[in-house]
Amino acid sequence: MGYTPLDGLMMGTRSGSVDPGILIQLMRQGNDAETLNNILNKQSGLKGLSGVSGDMRQIQALIEQGQERAKLAFNVYIHRLRSHIGSMLGSLGGLDALVFTGGVGENSALVRAAAVETFEFLGLKLDKQKNNASPVDEDIAAVDSGIRVLVVHTEEDWAIAQECWKLAKTL
Secondary structure (H helix, E strand, O other): OOOOOOOOOOOOOOOOOOOHHHHHHHHHOOOOHHHHHHHHHHOOHHHHHHOOOOOHHHHHHHHHOOOHHHHHHHHHHHHHHHHHHHHHHHHHOOOOEEEEOHHHHHHOHHHHHHHHHOOHHHOOOEOHHHHHOOOOOEEOEOOOOOOEEEEOOOOHHHHHHHHHHHHHHHO
C-alpha cells in the first residue's frame, strides 16, 4: 500500500495502482471526485474486471464454468501479483521466503501456484500436494526449493488489539 489502500496490488473491489491517465479520462467523461472514489474503491479490482464479484472463490468458480471475464480478472490479478513480487527482489537483494497470508493468500492454492510458477528460475519450487492441502502456518515449498514458501494465518484483529493496548498504556 501507499498513501491509501488503493495503491499496490488490486483487491476484491479496489483498483490497485492505476495509470493516472485513466483518472483524467474518467474526469473528461464527467465523473467527479466522489464518483471516482466509488469506482476505484468499490467497483474496480476483481469485481470490476469480472463484472460479477470481488471474491476470489467466486472468480475461480466462474473460471471453471468458462466465464471469460472471470478468467481475465484472475489473470490480471496474477500478473500484478507477480510484478509486485518481482519489483521487490532488487530492493531486498534476493528472496529468502515468499509468504502468503490474508484471505486469498491463505485460501487459494490456485493463486499461490500461479504466483510461484514464474519464479522457478530463482530456485523457488512449490510442493503441489502441500499447496493443495489447505495449509495453515506451514512451509509449502518443495524439499529442493532454494526459497521457502509459507502460508501464514492472518491475525489482524490480534495485531490491532496489541497496538491499541500499547497506545492505551501511554495515555
